[in-house]
Amino acid sequence: MGRKIVVALGGNAILSKDASAAAQQRALLETARQLVKFIENGDQLIISHGNGPQVGNLLLQQAAGSTQDNPEMPLDSCVAMTQGTIGYWMQNAMNQVIRERGLDQAVATVVTQVEVSSDDPAFGQPTKPIGPFMNKAEADLAQKQNPEFKFIEDAGRGYRRVVPSPKPIGVIETAAVNTLVDAGIVPITVGGGGIPVVRDGNRLVGKEAVIDKDFASEKLAELIDADALIILTAVDNIYVNFNQPNQKKLKRVSTVELGRYIEQKQFAPGSMLPKVEAAVDFVNTTGKEAVVTALDNIEGFIKEGEGTVIVKQSVSTNV
Numbered sequence: 173m174g175r176k177i178v179v180a181l182g183g184n185a186i187l188s189k190d191a192s193a194a195a196q197q198r199a200l201l202e203t204a205r206q207l208v209k210f211i212e213n214g215d216q217l218i219i220s221h222g223n224g225p226q227v228g229n230l231l232l233q234q235a236a237g238s239t240q241d242n243p244e245m246p247l248d249s250c251v252a253m254t255q256g257t258i259g260y261w262m263q264n265a266m267n268q269v270i271r272e273r274g275l276d277q278a279v280a281t282v283v284t285q286v287e288v289s290s291d292d293p294a295f296g297q298p299t300k301p302i303g304p305f306m307n308k309a310e311a312d313l314a315q316k317q318n319p320e321f322k323f324i325e326d327a328g329r330g331y332r333r334v335v336p337s338p339k340p341i342g343v344i345e346t347a348a349v350n351t352l353v354d355a356g357i358v359p360i361t362v363g364g365g366g367i368p369v370v371r372d373g374n375r376l377v378g379k380e381a382v383i384d385k386d387f388a389s390e391k392l393a394e395l396i397d398a399d400a401l402i403i404l405t406a407v408d409n410i411y412v413n414f415n416q417p418n419q420k421k422l423k424r425v426s427t428v429e430l431g432r433y434i435e436q437k438q439f440a441p442g443s444m445l446p447k448v449e450a451a452v453d454f455v456n457t458t459g460k461e462a463v464v465t466a467l468d469n470i471e472g473f474i475k476e477g478e479g480t481v482i483v484k485q486s487v488s489t490n491v
């Protein structure tokens with residue numbers, strides 16, 4: 173078996189502007205064309221993905237169409253639905269590309285529950301943006317119509333609803349994922365951060381929350397003893413002074429140096445910050461490496477080591 177790599181897919185891998193199923197499937201076909209490069213490189217892939225836009229859209233559809241006899245589903249069930257839908261699109265796209273490339277590779281989506289703590293303070297403090305971006309007037313109207321919801325300005329991109337986002341403490345289907353990996357099958361797992369559940373005796377009880385997929389991917393990577401955690405997003409690298417004239421590209425960076433930048437608030441909460449925190453956690457816990465780079469930079473990463481590589485100790489090569 174090659175290097176065991178957990179790859180977490182960012183929003184741009186699935187949805188840009190057009191939220192139709194056809195458009196998301198087209199985006200995932202392009203994503204699969206990039207991901208297959210890991211398989212051709214001999215790596216054992218484990219794929220995870222977000223669901224923020226999709227689960228928020230689904231909640232809006234549910235609210236618009238529900239009746240007494242056909243009630244809205246709770247958020248944990250909506251996470252499961254989006255996990256299943258995106259998993260279907262993803263495995264369908266991977267199947268097509270695997271055939272196009274003449275490869276012999278099976279892919280399977282695992283409906284994955286992720287354990288959280290019922291005491292997690294996040295339950296009383298919604299922070300995870302979901303659904304569509306709104307302008308101020310749209311957000312004010314949505315707030316008036318739904319006084320119990322909370323809306324925030326999301327990293328300079330517009331207003332969004334936020335929901336609780338507890339930290340993952342375990343992945344219930346870890347043994348199933350390990351079995352697929354040992355059989356050489358590519359699992360798609362912890363989609364949308366996984367379905368949040370808490371333990372209650374022998375029961376696992378779903379909770380109304382959306383777990384951050386970067387943190388869930390990190391937890392899974394630890395539990396399955398992955399060799400690397402790769403977080404794919406829209407930027408080629410992590411930057412210091414991002415989008416400013418003096419921005420600095422981080423190429424190889426230690427967790428200590430990243431910790432200093434976190435303290436300086438270099439990374440936007442809800443966008444780059446969770447990726448950096450997840451990468452730092454993985455590297456500090458396992459001593460292995462994490463990478464943040466762009467989806468369309470996979471070839472550059474495989475061939476030239478491009479992207480931001482996060483390690484425990486490093487000689488700075490940043491410009």
Ligand SMILES: Nc1ncnc2c1ncn2[C@@H]1O[C@H](COP(=O)(O)OP(=O)(O)O)[C@@H](O)[C@H]1O
Nearest residue numbers: 182183405406407410411414438439440443444
């Ligand atoms: N310091 C930074 N370095 C690089 N990108 C940053 C930084 N701060 C914020 N960003 C933004 O964060 C984005 C990634 O977050 P986001 O789009 O929420 O993630 P996802 O790809 O998981 O949907 C990048 O595309 C970039 O626009």
Ligand SMILES: NC(=O)OP(=O)(O)O
Nearest residue numbers: 222223224364384385
């Ligand atoms: N669950 C989650 O983190 O989704 P996004 O990455 O799409 O926000």
